[in-house]
Amino acid sequence: MVAELGAGRSSVLVLRGEAGVGKTALLEYLASRASSYRVVRAAGVESEVELPFGGLHQLCAQLGEFRTGVRRTALDTAFGLAPGSAPDRFQVGVAMLNLLAEAAERGPLVCLVDDVQWLDQVSAQTLAFVARRLLAERVALVFAVREPGGSDVLTGLDELFVTGLGYADARALLDTVITGVVDERVRDTFVAETRGNPLALLELHRGLSAGQLASGFGLPGGPGLTSRIEDGFVRRLDQLPPETRLLLLAAAAEPVGDAALLWRAAEYLDTSPDAVFLAESADLVHIGARVRFRHPLIRSAVYGAASPAEQRRVHNALALATDAEVDPDRRAWHRAYATAGLDEEVAAELESAAGRAQARGGAAAAAACLERASELTPDPGRRATRALAAAAAKFRAGEPDAADALLTIAALGPTDELQAAHAARLRAQLAFARQRGGESGTLLLEAANRLADLDDRFAPQAYLEALGAAVFAGRLGAERSLEKVAAAARAARQAAAPAGPMDLLLDAVATQFTDGYNAAVPSLRRALHDFRDAAQRGDEQVVQWLWRGCPVAAELWDDDAWHDLSCRGLELARGLGALGVMPGALTYRAALHLHAGEFVAANLLLTESDSIAASMASAPAREARFLLEAWRGDEETALASIELGVRDARARGEGRALSLADHAAAVLYNGLRHYDKAMEAARSACAQEDLGIFGWSLAEWVEAAVRSGAPSVASDALQRLRDRTSAAGTDWALGILARSAALLADGRRADDLYQEAIERLSRTRMAVHKARAHLLYGEWLRRQDRRQVARDQLRTAHDSLSDMGAVAFAERARLELAATGEKARTRSTDVRQELTAQEAQIAHLAAAGLTNAEIATELFLSRHTVDWHLRKVFTKLAVRSRRQLAPSLIDAASVVEA
Template sequence: MAGGRLHGRRRERETFDRLLRDIEAGNSRALVLRGEAGVGKTALLDYLAEQAGPGVRTTRAAGVELESEIAYSALQQLCAPLLGSLDRLPEHQREAIATAFGLSAGSPPEPLLVGLAVLGLLAESAGEQPLVAIVDDVQWLDRMSEVILTFVARRLGAESVALIFSVRSPGDERILAGLPELPVGGLPDAEARRLLDSVLPGPVDSRVRDRIVLETRGNPLALLELPKGLTPAELAFGFGGLNTAPLAGRVEETFRRRIAALPAETRKVLLAAAVEPVGDVPLLWRALQRLGIGLEAAAPAESAQLIDLNRRVRFPHPLVRSAAWRAGHADDLRDVHRALAEATDPGEDPDRRAWHRAHAVSGPDEEVAAELESSAGRALARGGRSAAAAFLERAAELTVDPGRRAGLLISAAQAHADAGSFGQVPELLAVAEMTHLDALQHARVERLRAHLALILNPGRAAGPPLLAAARRLRDLDPAAARETYLAAVGAALHAGRLDDTFLREVARAAATEAPTAGAPRSALTAQPGDAPAIEAPAAQPADAAEPAAGAAPGHGAAAGGEDAAGLLLEGITAWILDGYAAAAPALNRALDRLMEKPEPGLLWLAAPVAHEMFRHDAWDPITEQALHAARETGSLSLLPTALAFRSGILLYMGRLADAASLTDEAGALRQALGSALQPSASVTLAAYRGIQPYAGELADEVIRDAAARSEGRSLGVAGFGRAALANGLGDFETAYRAAKEAAEYPDLAVYAWTLSELVEAAARAGHAEEAAGAAERLAERTAIAGTDWALGVQAVADALTGPPGEVEGRFRRALEHFAAAGGGMQAARTHLLLGEWLRRENRRTEARGELREAYEAFTSMGAEAFAGRAARELAAAGETVRRKASETERKLTAQEEQIVRLAMAGRTNAEIGGALFLSPRTVEWHLRKVFTKLGITSRRELASALP
């Protein structure tokens, strides 16, 4: 853009014009501009804001490198003009935004709750006129703003909101990954020459012009800035050789030369404006007065178009800010920070004041260090772990006392780890260890290293460091020791068959060494500035996400304790050391206790234990309560785990569409947060749905990943998935081989299901002896469990392997047990097996009844492979099968079905949006589509329009 006119960019302008038409029509759009520095992204965003016109509301924010550690800073900048709509949000969402933005005190809000609140705020603000929200320089956003805005962008629907980002490329391509993108490249040669001609001081040799266009690759900022400050001789004879420096660096150097030509006081004005990232003009003037600089000093910079000081401080490009900052002398930089600290109201903005004070001192300063530590506490209260880490690191640099310095560094490392910045942790811990650590600090370092190893590589290598840390903590911090023992047990369970020796070692240690119940929380979890303890993903099943931060396993009694966590630890160690029968009493008592008093933070172990003990009566309410708690609180750490385990029980019930919806939600959530979802979460679902080749590819991916990271339990999950898929397809020999291999090791919550698949596959493939052996191994568990679920599973196994005269009776008893246990999928499979047996017995009429029951059940569930197997058997029994639309082929999408179920339960649009992380306007839009599909006009008609 030159002289207010955008050169070229026809494709980009057409894209923006379509986007504005879309939001004016009631739709929402998200778009990411990617391009190198200076390529014109900001000019394009300016064009969009201009084109929006008076009928569209516009709000803008930009990432600032200096402020990238201040939690929610960019988000607050974007939302500040919209806070007039805050009162329209539900109370818990209002509180989340107010706390995150520092408008009021409160408990740290979960990022998901803040994200939902921001989504609602944008939607409400767009209620009267469409809204365009522009976020420039995303590569410099603080982490929390990036996470929240990515989350919001993925959930826009029918709010009349456009959320437009610009991000520098090349860079971290994971930023905003998966959102619609508009690559922004250089101008075509003709446009580049016209733009260059508009700023050249006079005639230039055509070869020099071609050289400039070639070297800048059509980059508009480079075309405008590189010729400035060059002498006529330089323009006449070129740049003096090919410049191989990165273009952004060369453009910034041009700005530096222009800044260097300004008067000294003007340069200081630019430096102060660069250091003060909020763009507060009155604050800048107050700081300049303290520096003895008058308003007139800014005029040369404004005349040179290097800064705009109207309503807000604004640089024409981030590289100008960067150049001004980097060109500042160290003494000048300290003076500017000191002036800004003095000009900042300590009551209104104590954290930025502390940050400026910290950079104004040239040596240790305990008073400033204490301020920074207080700022870290406030940052943690807002959920800003990255900001807390930055405050703590700087506090450590200003602290003389070695012990205090070490504590601050360890707390900073913990905050970085909780924020997901794992690369920062080892160096901080290494620096901390260079001081004299006391015993508790040594234990903190060891525990953090062990948990970090578990997160980064949750295989068998993570277990020994966790066990060592637990032993060191045993006398120093009993509560933390129990947590760490249980995490070590979790790591060992995850390694499973790949390190059975260590599994037994860690179980013995937990059983004999873990502190008893009632030990208080100690200084380890009460250090100033500490973030919640890291919880290890390896301490859970392969198909779950990380346990809830701050709600770690093991916070109750150890062996012999009667709280849920203590009972789980007692039962799991007994399961490992003494077998199923010895473990059952404690594990069942733990499940009973959790049903009485839910503890969502224990879900990572409670759900697999409920599965292991065949306790549908516990599995269902425990997962439902945990998912409800995660949604109500917006718990980012708990929700993925809750979604994964809730999908498992829904699959057991035969509600595959609902299970798929939760699995998809978990995947979208993990993608929005910038982390990959482990595919094992979807293996079982894909196997039962019979999706080929997707299910097989997922299993292969899990096996490759598990082998690389020594995660033996994941091998069991993948083997079970392969066996279930092959049984559904009727490929019994393949199912037999997969199940036999997987059942060689008793993985928690996987072994019994795998034995069931092995019995069916072996019996149908002609391996009678193997089938009988698997049925006997299964009986060792089902007889002890004694639930309807267990008895039904065993009755099916016995029918497949027992004498012919008892087959039908055992299948019928299995169906009775599954009806009592709510096992829709198991019941359908039993009808299929009974129907197949009846057909082989030449009882074709009876066979068709059972097979038809199975076929219709599988079809309505969306279990395509099993439905196909039932259809083939029906055809063999002499019945023509008319293919029935499956659940997945009904008119309503999975998301529409979720909305309809909640609407029929009497939930308002706001409540539905809160449950499904959608804005109320998007819920309303979906309901209108549902009404159109079903031919109705109101919610009251939903019940009669749907089965």
Template sequence: MYLVGRKAERQALDDLLAAVREGTSSTLVVTGEAGIGKTALLDHVADQASGLLVTRVAGIDSEMEFAFAALHQLCAPMAERLDRIPKPQRDALRTTFGEREGPAPDPFLVGLAVLSLLSEAAAQRPVLVLVDDQQWLDLASAQVLTFVARRLVAESVGMVFATRVVGGLAGLPELTVSPLRDEESHALLATVLDGPLDPRVRDRILAEAHGNPLALVEFSRSLRSEELAGGFGAPGAPLSHSLEGTFRRQVEALPAATRRLLALAAADPAGDPSLLWSAAELLGLATEAAEPAIESGLAEIGTRVRFRHPLIRATAYRSVPLSDRRRIHGALAAVTDEAVDPDRRAWHLGHAAVGPDDTVADELERSAGRVQARGGITAAAAFLERASSLTLDRHRRCDLAIAAASAKAQAGMLDGAREMLAVAEAEPLSDRQRAQADLARAELAYVTRRGNDAAPLMLSAARRLEAIDGTLARDTYLAALSAAVFAGRLAADGDVLEVSEAASAATRALSDPRPADLLLDGLATQHSAGFDKGLPAVHEALRIYGHRMTAEQELRWMWLANVAAARVWDMDRLTSLAQRHVQLARETGALSQLPLALSSYISVLLFRGQMAEASAQIDELRSLVEAMGETMTPYGAISLAAMRGDKAKLLSLTDTTIRDATRRGEGVGLTVAAWANALLHNGFGDYWDAMNEGLYATAYRGDCTSSGWALVELVEAAARSGEADVAADALERLSEMTAPSATDWGLGVEARSRALLSDGATAEHLYRDAIERFTRAGMRPDLGRSHLLYGEWLRRQRRRVDARYHLRSAHEIFEALGMAAFADRARRELSATGEKARSRAPQAAVRELTAQEAQVARLARAGLSNPEIGARLFISARTVQYHLGKVFTKLGIRSRSQLDSALSDADG
């Protein structure tokens, strides 16, 4: 009846259904104020969805603390399809629902599981997902459903969200439901009123309702027939009608026993009538108490307990005194089966407690552990917060409040985290608690900005922990070091050098150091005492990293192990660690680890010259970050643009990176941008600009990797700019790392750099040494650059025939890798010897592929199945097949077996 008018809205929903029936996916966010008719529109689309599997969920404000409550409703009708989705996804979903034990699943893996499940269900018949009151979904379910909505393409799945606040759904197609026009309001009133309606009364109803359909209906219901026929309250009475006020008057008009029964029904979001009647019996409420509520249409009590509108639920709950609400929760706790639903029972016990109660606090803490193990970090925070308020023990109250703050920080509830830290810090804290509070604050800072705020707090915590828990102290020093690496040159306090000096004594005299201990010892010693002093510990840490370590232990410090391997110029170990990092993140479902893992792996691919694979991984990383709704400095894309000589692309990327990194306090982003610009300018032969960028990139001694790479660029740029002193100083700093590292990568860049500052036979020997080392190491970009520099040197020695061989080799390598600036530089040099270089262009058909199509094509060529490709790109297997169909058409091929030859020209 609320669909009087609404022609445009109904058409939009009908179009969505038509798209779904035709085999594509479609999403719509229906927004508007309470009572505007959003639920009625959902009812309309459900009525029109004949032949579709319709699954419907609704957010309930009192259920927001129960993790994945809405998601369980959504997936229940499709449970028989669960065995058809990939095992890691299936396990994640079952762990989330408490059907199996295991580590807390990554939320993005849960999202991918739901996407796969919907796709599988849609293979049988199209699926329509209706989500009402999205603003009241539990946070875990809301995040998953938003993730799914953003990844739908070709699954025959429709999703319609009804919400008052767009929030995290921003960017999805949106339909705003506006107030009814006057003529539509008149028509609606005519359908709900049988008796006479005084024109003055009608006009005042219309004026107060402001075109809100529910307000029109409820205001009319709240008036007696004589008021409708001849007046609207007492003359001169103030107008105080509102939906909330109308519902409150309707509830308050009920008998006291009925109000208590409605409050009982509102207190338990499960809507289970057996629980309702069992609790009612404990409270002495007879079944007859329900009759007035049912007769008034405020609620239905049948196979489920339902309220006519969510505002009625909230109004009913608040309509009884606090003492009654506590008794209601006590009764619900008493009738809730502890074995079947211990967490809901604990939640009711927490709300039933009149004062401090350590027994209830114990129950809530245990529930927090259970829900956190299923990935319900928001629910865990709520349980811990309530537990902290119920314990008499001040020391334990601090522990619980700090744990609640940490959970809230992880869930992104930043204000709540600060409030819980304030609760904890209002009490006298032990050294351990102060350290834990510092860690929670550091976590809060890192979640907020991932900038320069976290490292000082972690450093403070680590210092406190040294006398309490040595292992935790060392782990905290490692976390501080990792945060300091990100802060880089923008660290105000707690920079890499300060953390290293503080941590240098933490690993001494350990009889059986862990790989993590050796990693800390080595990196800290390198920064505090000298590169060569810490090298043995770093080498040993890298050698044994992964041995006798659980996957969780490996993942925790893997990124820092990658940093250490790059810092000591060990390409072989860096390659194996980066590959292992990506593999572990995927196999264990630790998708939040995957962005950093992919960044490390992309660096490996670029230095080895596997440009096509690097490009595919960069696209995958972009898809991943977008799917997660996060932001991340695009280190891989910056590096690729620099190597390709794509000046416009790099300028755009570095401008954004510098602005965002400065705002966040992420100094490493500034160093990477400067290194990339130095590399780009060297490619074009703009040596003065390259030198200035190199000087900036190498100015901060605490940068761990890219500043070392920038030294290589600085030597070349300064040598070619005639700044011999600058080049010599950069070479000395470079050799302090490369010589003791003694790897082909390190010694190769040192030999090539030293050759630039040498003459005669010495220079020639160094260039040949660099070429030999890079050939052996399989590092084609550096091999090409070594051929180029040697060829340039030979041409200046008037040895044109020898120069042509090396310049031709350089040009061929750069052309094959797509390193356009360096290729053009080699072409110019080759032309100066009297030989003309030939260039080639990629196939036009390959250039027509979209980024997503190219990703799918390359992964299919690598032998991955559709579900495996979908898992990589956060799309469904059906969407993968949809993209493959377009790829085949554009490339003029018919099968996967033809992909290799079709893509080879573009990949080099």
């Protein structure tokens, strides 16, 4: 990593291993090797894990001279050091990325982050965001995280698993600290029990007499390795005076490492600063400008060995020493730890801290503050209210078990009907999050009905959640569950006048599943129109539900609406920093690119979606990924992706994903000319009505059945397709209908239908479907012995499908061309294909006139990384200026339209 820095490149590494295995020692080793570079450090602290941005603040405090302009505003607002509206997480991430990049301009920068498992969630996510975007900044970012139980947000980064020493090295290390006469079997037991863990080898012998060591009777057993290491530190603490232990406890309870704060707290504890000298002499802690324990386990050992009364005393002193104006949240937290009984004043202070934490994006911190506030609240009704708020916050923070426990607490207190209805909705949401099938849909519907009876403004959202659960459950749900949920939702909505786009959308979708597609089309169109208007206005509530609008646009075969909604949705999600909806917004945008034949763009957005999902420790959108692989046509890769997606879907109870998997298989097999398999897959995909999949699968079924010699099956599927596409009436819908109908037609009628399909699809964004129309038309023309005209159609299909990356369909075209007596021309290597997905995206943005700084902001990269990529793009495209980029890319599909 030091060599990479010297060469001007960034590098990222995650050290994983159990406590005491040497991760911290490796960080120190790196720091010593990089002594000529700037080194900054941060470390997670268990008692600060709920305080937002604490880890980032540690790093930023060491780079204060670079916090200027927009970076300073975003970061200081997040830290609560400056007034202003809360910046979104993307702004904070970009500000942090640019802060490190700016610091690295002065010389290589090494960032060491220890104990990531104890970092607050927002800091961990932000640093993972930064790590995935470092490239040419001359920054080395190294994380150390304890395993098991490490942080999932680092998944996908380069890793080094740090394991225990081998037997010989472990014996050699043990011999450096045990010099007396010890039975060989005892030594072997030490090595075996520690599994070569260096810290355990160095610490476990302490406190044992020579006789105990010699005989082995004193060997600790039972507790886990971490506990045994901490026990060794505790035995050393027992040898220190009470005053020294108390000051060490204050240092352990103050996670920032602020030495000045520690000395102020010492005054409230009536301890002398001299008390720490013995601890420093014992090599447990070093106090200079900052407080640093020799090992993180010493901190936890000190804190864990103290009595509850001692812990409360220390936290009270720290609260008194903390400035209420400068750091009210940490003061509130220390007051909460210092309080033994009930205290409304402290509870209210924590509730205020929760609001500030939520405004800064600290969902986990807000949840923790609300949880502790509920525990300290004397009034039963207020305690129930705070427990319910804490449960909702825990759910948003991704802690369903804690949310469940808090719901139980809330249920013990007096609650009104509205609070009980919200609690029921949250329980249903928890059930849906854990298992998308099962009873979650029923529970969500019951909660929605209760909210509707109380005329609550969240009732439409609850009904949409219930409908969503039924749609997701699909074929794995209870019999006719979708129709039952839709009927109940529609009946409830009829009792109240529609109040907004979400109400209209709910009515329209419910109508489709009660009265059928044709009956629902007018209301679907009206709802989609209002939904698009709300999205253009920037309605934040609508942003959270855009994923409902995109499938409706697909269901109506309205590519313009899909384009507008997906573009606007992605724009708003980025602007608002709505991380929760970003993966969905990216996925629906990627799906549109997929139908447009822009596979590179689709892959780029899906990769970004996966990256954000990983940073949030949530599941990636595998369904879109295996559909992309199906269109690409590599059978082995596509089937592996589909099989993985099916396993995940069954485990989650997602029947809709099974339908999408069948549709993907039908696309794959039609491309590979395995028409019997394609027909079976398409039939299975059409087994249940679904949003945005059913109509597409009918078109695959028609083609597969015709090619399999099953005209009656094809005719039945075509009639069902005609009913839907005629009602939709768009060029996309009618183009697909004409292409499918041509497969069952003869003579002039077939010729006219193929030409109509090509003409209509030419007026849409759906380039991959247009290319398939050229392919089918060329195949039909060859069979009519119209070879010259067939060659023109097949050549167009082959070239288009090849450029898109639809390999299997392109091969179909090549074989048909060969049958006409013409060899498909070998495509000259297009230098654009050598560009990586990110290079292609940057090249298109640069060609569109954006500056490097604007591209960096758009893509959440540093300016240095954009510079580095553009230099590579210029080399690959053999251009010298940005003006030459557009002509070089003129034939390529636009990678980013938003």
